[in-house]
Amino acid sequence: MPGPNITITLIGSKLAKKGTEFIYRGPQPECEKCKLKAVCLNLDKGKKYIVVALRTGSDHECFLHDTSVRAVEVSPAPVVVVIESRKAFNGSKLTYEEPKCDKACPSYEGCHPAGLVNGEKYTISEVYGEATGTCPKGLILKKVLLK
Structure with a gap:
């Protein structure tokens, strides 16, 4: 179970590395038809995050990313x-x-x-x-x- 200020989300597999920082830009039109959108769209729009851990499991297909998405743990970045x-x-x-x-x-x-x-x-x-x-x-x- 993740600790305080840790959120499990999905990001592009190429970005899924511990220490990667990104700014969540919000949902995209391609996300509307995705069955996993509740896990991807659970961050605050415009906020900066850092990947603190990778989750075990398989990658998932994505309509937006050119490869796939992967489950990671993120926290707000300084x-x-x-x-x-x-x-x-x-x-x-x-x-x-x-x-x-x-x-x-x-x-x-x-x-x-x-x-x-x-x-x-x-x-x-x-x-x-x-x-x-x-x-x-x-x-x-x-x-x-x-x-």
Whole structure:
């Protein structure tokens, strides 16, 4: 039985390796006719995951993947993000709210990394220090690892 924060799902056999990270993009039209879709579509759309273990058993046919799919255990993957320095403390919890920024901002990618879900709760597991680049709003930014 998987532990807390572990989900059993199906991913493409070529991706089914311990340590593989991916962002779940949600159901695709090909999934509608699949009898295994309940196992594949059990993740949170837009969230980043990491494969922590492979399940024993056979591969399954898939209408979407060019080979097959395989059962794996996944957990939410840590994500590096740039946040306001006043919120950046090891062990603190925060609810990720996507900043309202101009895409031309030099820090835009760091403040809007793929794999974080707006409104989801995370814990800061490491503070890396001040982020490179400047914020046009005058905010002091730090780079942190969220779990």
